[in-house]
Amino acid sequence: xxxxxxxxxxxxxxxxxxxxxxxxxxxxxxxxxxxxxxxxxxxxxxxxxxxxxxxxxxxxxxxxxxxxxxxxxxxxxxxxxxxxxxxxxxxxxxxxxxxxxxxxxxxxxxxxxxxxxxxxxxxxxxxxxxxxxxxxxxxxxxxxxxxxxxxxxxxxxxxxxxxxxxxxxxxxxxxxxxxxxxxxxxxxxxxxxxxxxxxxxxxxxxxxxxxxxxxxxxxxxxxxxxxxxxxxxxxxxxxxxxxxxxxxxxxxxxxxxxxxxxxxxxxxxxxxxxxxxxxxxxxxxxxxxxxxxxxxxxxxxxxxxxxxxxxxxxxxxxxxxxxxxxxxxxxxxxxxxxxxxxxxxxxxxxxxxxxxxxxxxxxxxxxxxxxxxxxxxxxxxxxxxxxxxxxxxxxx
Amino acid sequence: xxxxxxxxxxxxxxxxxxxxxxxxxxxxxxxxxxxxxxxxxxxxxxxxxxxxxxxxxxxxxxxxxxxxxxxxxxxxxxxxxxxxxxxxxxxxxxxxxxxxxxxxxxxxxxxxxxxxxxxxxxxxxxxxxxxxxxxxxxxxxxxxxxxxxxxxxxxxxxxxxxxxxxxxxxxxxxxxxxxxxxxxxxxxxxxxxxxxxxxxxxxxxxxxxxxxxxxxxxxxxxxxxxxxxxxxxxxxxxxxxxxxxxxxxxxxxxxxxxxxxxxxx
Numbered sequence: 001x002x003x004x005x006x007x008x009x010x011x012x013x014x015x016x017x018x019x020x021x022x023x024x025x026x027x028x029x030x031x032x033x034x035x036x037x038x039x040x041x042x043x044x045x046x047x048x049x050x051x052x053x054x055x056x057x058x059x060x061x062x063x064x065x066x067x068x069x070x071x072x073x074x075x076x077x078x079x080x081x082x083x084x085x086x087x088x089x090x091x092x093x094x095x096x097x098x099x100x101x102x103x104x105x106x107x108x109x110x111x112x113x114x115x116x117x118x119x120x121x122x123x124x125x126x127x128x129x130x131x132x133x134x135x136x137x138x139x140x141x142x143x144x145x146x147x148x149x150x151x152x153x154x155x156x157x158x159x160x161x162x163x164x165x166x167x168x169x170x171x172x173x174x175x176x177x178x179x180x181x182x183x184x185x186x187x188x189x190x191x192x193x194x195x196x197x198x199x200x201x202x203x204x205x206x207x208x209x210x211x212x213x214x215x216x217x218x219x220x221x222x223x224x225x226x227x228x229x230x231x232x233x234x235x236x237x238x239x240x241x242x243x244x245x246x247x248x249x250x251x252x253x254x255x256x257x258x259x260x261x262x263x264x265x266x267x268x269x270x271x272x273x274x275x276x277x278x279x280x281x282x283x284x285x286x287x288x289x290x291x292x293x294x295x296x297x298x299x300x301x302x303x304x305x306x307x308x309x310x311x312x313x314x315x316x317x318x319x320x321x322x323x324x325x326x327x328x329x330x331x332x333x334x335x336x337x338x339x340x341x342x343x344x345x346x347x348x349x350x351x352x353x354x355x356x357x358x359x360x361x362x363x364x365x366x367x368x369x370x371x372x373x374x375x376x377x378x379x380x381x382x383x384x385x386x387x388x389x390x391x392x393x394x395x396x
Numbered sequence: 397x398x399x400x401x402x403x404x405x406x407x408x409x410x411x412x413x414x415x416x417x418x419x420x421x422x423x424x425x426x427x428x429x430x431x432x433x434x435x436x437x438x439x440x441x442x443x444x445x446x447x448x449x450x451x452x453x454x455x456x457x458x459x460x461x462x463x464x465x466x467x468x469x470x471x472x473x474x475x476x477x478x479x480x481x482x483x484x485x486x487x488x489x490x491x492x493x494x495x496x497x498x499x500x501x502x503x504x505x506x507x508x509x510x511x512x513x514x515x516x517x518x519x520x521x522x523x524x525x526x527x528x529x530x531x532x533x534x535x536x537x538x539x540x541x542x543x544x545x546x547x548x549x550x551x552x553x554x555x556x557x558x559x560x561x562x563x564x565x566x567x568x569x570x571x572x573x574x575x576x577x578x579x580x581x582x583x584x585x586x587x588x589x590x591x592x593x594x595x596x597x598x599x600x601x602x603x604x605x606x607x608x609x610x611x612x613x614x615x616x617x618x619x620x621x622x623x624x625x626x627x628x629x630x631x632x633x634x635x636x637x638x639x640x641x642x643x644x645x646x647x648x649x650x651x652x653x654x655x656x657x658x659x660x661x
Contacts, residue, residue: 034495158514165505169491175458175484176509176561177476223496223541362576363546367537381536 010139015244017142017149018134018201021194022210022240022259024149026232027156028194029211030218031187034225035167039094040082040188042208043101045195047078049108049204052129053115062122064141067129068196071204075192078104108204132203132256134244141200148197152190156229163187164225201240206256210236213263220274239263289371291317296347296373302327302336303344350375360391410436410471410481410564410596412457417466419449419456426452428620429466434613436565436596439587441611441627443601445640448618450600451487454567458484470565480509483563485554487570493543493550500538502553503528506560521560528559531589533582548579555583559590566590566597573602584610604631 032041048071055070056062078100085096112130115123125136137145156163165173166183174180191211198207218231243259272279294310294317301308308318318334321327326340336344350373357376358365368379377385414432418425427449434440442450455461457468459475470478483506506528507521517525529535532552537545542553551571558566568587572580584606587597591612601607607614608631615624616631616639623635 161508161511161516162513164497164501165508168495168497168502169486169505171455171460171486171490172484172505172557174460175482175486175567177479178508219496224498224501225496228496361578363548363579366546367540367544367549384533384536 011244011248013139014134014137014142015241015248017137017146018244018255019237019241020146020149020153021197021201022214023233023237024153024156025194025198025207025210025240026214026218026234026236027153027229028187028190029236030215030225030229030232031156031160031163031167032191033212033215033219034228035163035184035187037188037191038208038212039097040079041191041195041211043082043097043104044075044079044188044192045198045204045207046101046105046108047075048072048196048199048207049129050074050104050111051077051108052199052204053108053111053126056115056123056126057111060120060122062125064137064200065144068144068199071129071199072192072196074104074108075196076189079188079192105204128203128254129199130203130205131254132199132201132206132243132259133247134200134255135248137200145197145200148193152193152197153233155186155190159183159186160226160229200255201243202256202259203254206260209260209263210240213260213267214239217263217267217270220270220277223276235263235266239266292372295321296351299326299336299340299344299347302334303341305335307333347373356392357388361388364388409438409594411469412565412596412598413469413472414453414457415467415469417453417456417468418464419452419461420464425464425619427456427617430617430621432615432621432624434596434598434615434624437591437594438612439584439591439597439599439610441599441601441607441614442617443604443607443614443639444617444622445643446602448639450602450617451569453617454484454569454598454600457567458482480561481564483558483561483566485558485566485568485571488547488551488554488573493545495542497542498538499529499534499540499542499545499553500525502542503538503556503560506557509561525556525560528556531559531586532556546576546579548575551575552579552583555586559586564595566595568597568599570600570602572606580606604636607631 029038029041032038051070051072051074052067053070054074055066058070059066081104082096082100085091085100086093089096091099109130112126116126125133128136162178162183165178166180170180173183194211195204195207198210201207202210214232214235215228217235218228221231222228239259239262242262243255246258247253247255270278273281275281290313294314298308298310298314298318298321308314310318318327321340322329322334325337326343327334328337353376354365354369354373364380364384368374368376376388380388412434414430417427417430417432419427430453442453444450452461456463457475468475470482475482500522503525504517504521507517507525511517511521526535526538529538532555534549534552534556537549542550545553551574555568555571558568571583575583587599587610590597599611601611608627611627613625614627614630616622616635618639622639623630
């Protein structure tokens, strides 16, 4: 029975289309977040509802292409209002966005509830645009959604270089002659298109999540724009597919919340477990740093034949030094083995080397020194290291 | 091709002319009737107190802020005709250094103007960008995310990006702000090299002591142009008083520094 619901032709086509929408939303969303247009996208998304309702009133039918076109129109009006308020009134960005978002959404909800309350023929499904509901999408509508999504994704790939340049440094881009306003307009236009084609999948309230959460999750795993966009696309597609499948299995469950929860789950895992920026990795690094610092302190104390007056963590590390043959019990307390003394001397040498580098090349010291105190010769480029050594010889 | 748009021939030095330039923000003048001709090859300083309009002068030259009046010409031509000959180093704080790009990515941005719309930089651009990174001493950091650099290194990345533009005239906005002495020395060294290649480098700069030792020419600006010309003839106690009036302590320190010949120990 479950299999039968999953495998109808219509379901497969809709799932593929919504997956494509998720993919494109992840890509466009990545650029929007890099250019700090996430909130503007949210305002545009909430602005779609009024257009959907107006298009229904104008055509009298619930045909997806017309409803989406209406949604796109009011989304663009909302964005224009946002630009206008920011530029011509002394309203700050966040206040202007909240204002525009609230008003446009208020108008949309008033129209939709007004229409459904009057029981106009065929109006029953309009409120599905609030939270998204893919079960009602036909194969023809799905083809339209997929076409828009593929077009948007292609544009992102085409203009990735230009969008990255403007997002990173718009003053430099403008000085070099790039039409920053045109590139921004294209980006915001793509955002508007994506929130509109994302409506069936996530609804006006939640579609921003489909644009914003995937890049935030992807950012935890990568330090480069192309891989950020790719990963964000994969996460967006996965979350959108999960939304279609789960809401298809559970009767009357809206698609949007499932999509958002799937995105949020990926994001939570990313923030927790990503290898460089994740919480776990950062905690591990902090522990390594702590252990390195304790070890150098203990070695220095033993080398100077001072007692190690430490806490439980110090004692644990001391046990490890004994286990690895760097220290051994002595008549009073502990002492270093031959290997331990060598390690202590090496550490003192490295420390002195870094201090010398701090004098003549503080930038390099800041860029390469870590709490583990590595040998400078192993982390600084050989030619540069030779130059620094020469500098420290000539500097009194 | 390079000088088809300009009136000067390529053999002559690069020139930037400011004619009666006035810039206003919401009805208040920031720059007021500035007339200034800067001829290269040279390393030329734009110096003045905070809020004097130094950065605005560069931004106006690059078309980033509208002129209320006047005109600016590069080698006799308007900016639009010679944009590819003009390189720019913005202030370091204007960008987000947590942005997911590597050092090499940023330097490659300097080649985008030549690469053109929708095409990606290729092998030649990468080679050239690596060469620019070598010139600022950052070859070994090419793959690093830009946030993991010191302030001086970040400034050198910006300089390398400008070098990658292969410009004839360079405009630098406070390249020495928050930069340690070593990086400062290296940046001025690179600028000296550019001058030796026949280019004109215009530097907005706040530190008068190093100005005296590094610049061939200086313009003192405080909303209006106070004085311009060879460094030694411009940085006189009288001109400094006229520029830094109202800041007696700064003034005192500056005249002492200028009197001792500039270079700080």
